[in-house]
Amino acid sequence: MGRFFRLRQRCIRGRQMLLTSRASPYVVSVDTASSPSGLPRQAGSLHRFANPGRFLRLTETWLPWLSGAALLVLGIGVFWGLWLAPRDWQQGETVRIMFVHVPMAWLAMGGYMGLAILSVMSLIWRHPLADLSARELSPIGAAVTALCLLTGSLWGRPMWGTWWVWDARLTSVLVLFFLWLGHAALVRAFDDPERGARMGAILALVGVVNVPIVKFSVDWWNTLHQPASVTRINAPGMHVDILYPLLWCTLGFSLAFAALVLAATRAAVMERRVRALQMAAARRADAPTPLWSAEA
Amino acid sequence: MTLHWIYVLLSWGAVLGVFTALAISVMVRHRAARRQLAQLERTR
Numbered sequence: 001m002g003r004f005f006r007l008r009q010r011c012i013r014g015r016q017m018l019l020t021s022r023a024s025p026y027v028v029s030v031d032t033a034s035s036p037s038g039l040p041r042q043a044g045s046l047h048r049f050a051n052p053g054r055f056l057r058l059t060e061t062w063l064p065w066l067s068g069a070a071l072l073v074l075g076i077g078v079f080w081g082l083w084l085a086p087r088d089w090q091q092g093e094t095v096r097i098m099f100v101h102v103p104m105a106w107l108a109m110g111g112y113m114g115l116a117i118l119s120v121m122s123l124i125w126r127h128p129l130a131d132l133s134a135r136e137l138s139p140i141g142a143a144v145t146a147l148c149l150l151t152g153s154l155w156g157r158p159m160w161g162t163w164w165v166w167d168a169r170l171t172s173v174l175v176l177f178f179l180w181l182g183h184a185a186l187v188r189a190f191d192d193p194e195r196g197a198r199m200g201a202i203l204a205l206v207g208v209v210n211v212p213i214v215k216f217s218v219d220w221w222n223t224l225h226q227p228a229s230v231t232r233i234n235a236p237g238m239h240v241d242i243l244y245p246l247l248w249c250t251l252g253f254s255l256a257f258a259a260l261v262l263a264a265t266r267a268a269v270m271e272r273r274v275r276a277l278q279m280a281a282a283r284r285a286d287a288p289t290p291l292w293s294a295e296a
Numbered sequence: 297m298t299l300h301w302i303y304v305l306l307s308w309g310a311v312l313g314v315f316t317a318l319a320i321s322v323m324v325r326h327r328a329a330r331r332q333l334a335q336l337e338r339t340r
Contacts, residue, residue: 074312082308093300100311143314151307158303256315263322270329277336 052269055129059266063259070255077249085245097155099246102230103253104148108176109211111141111257115183116208119201129265131197132272134204135187136264142180144257149173160224168217169225176214179207 081099088095115137121130152170153163164170183200190196218227229237230246238246 078308078312082304093298093304096304097307100307104311140318143318147311147314150310154303154307154310158300253311253315256319260315260318260322263319263326267322267325267329270333271325274329274332274336277333281336281339 052129052273056266056269059262063262063266066255066259066262070252070259073248073252073255077245077252080245081249086241088242091159094155094158095242097151098242099249100253101148101151101155102246103250104144104151105173106250107253107257108141108145108148108173108180109214110254111137111144112176112180112204112208112211115141115204116211119204122197122201123205129269131194131201132268133261133265134183134200135193135197136268137261138180138184138187138200140257140260140264142177142184145173145177145180149177165224167223167225168221169214169223172210172214172217175210176207179203179210183207 077099081096085096085099087093115134118127118130118134118137121127122134149170152173156165157163183203186203187193187196187200190199217223218225230243
């Protein structure tokens with residue numbers, strides 16, 4: 001229990017530092033993890049990342065590698081998916097839409113679980129970076145979910161003969177899209193960013209009930225959408241010539257998604273520091289001039 | 297080019313286009329924030 005409160009205190013200090021620190025935005029000299037309170041640093045634990053300065057330092061190193069890896073894997077994925085992969089005997093060339101549709105669907109659901117985890121961190125530990133990451137994650141998650149719906153529709157037209165049906169899978173993914181949009185709008189709707197983050201976190205946790213509905217909708221209801229082809233229990237319902245490029249493209253889009261969220265969070269940390277510095281400058285400009293300095 | 301290929305290219309184009317647009321917008325934000333921070337640090 002004591003460890004829980006120490007972690008919470010450190011997160012609160014991190015949040016205060018995000019707003020008030022006078023150190024460089026790139027190298028924050030005060031390190032909450034190595035502890036003004038004299039507590040020993042615990043390597044590998046979560047609170048190490050409650051420090052925005054440390055986050056900026058780490059992402060400055062990680063981001064170029066992550067982005068480079070995403071570009072490389074996606075470059076190979078485009079070539080593999082559009083050129084090397086064979087056409088399907090039933091679907092023909094449209095099977096190539098699966099190489100983008102399925103990763104978007106997995107990222108939409110996985111990203112939402114990430115949002116739920118960030119919301120828990122935000123509500124319980126008041127982790128300063130969890131608020132910012134959740135705020136930056138939701139527009140990207142909404143874009144990915146919209147792409148899942150769009151590519152599904154583009155696949156459905158030649159295969160099912162319709163752009164859209166109100167079956168359980170498609171409808172629950174549409175609800176997921178509205179949850180992403182709702183979160184993005186709600187966290188930006190308050191003048192006080194902390195209040196917006198709290199409201200957004202509650203919405204994200206309420207909406208997490210939709211994720212298993214999306215996942216199991218094809219099992220629970222009779223849907224036009226086919227059941228899962230890649231499961232942990234059974235052998236994949238597709239040939240390896242299709243499965244491998246699908247998994248490769250999923251890896252590439254996941255790396256790109258992670259790089260985008262990290263870069264957006266990094267930009268948000270810097271923007272918040274810009275606002276804090278501008279407010280501090282405005283306060284200094286408004287402060288009355290002391291008498292002794294007038295006499296001098 | 298068959299109609300199937302048009303659907304395929306539209307799908308891939310939309311996904312890659314949106315990811316590129318998101319990456320560009322994040323880069324622009326990042327550069328603007330970095331420039332503003334450097335400016336504020338100089339004037340402080």
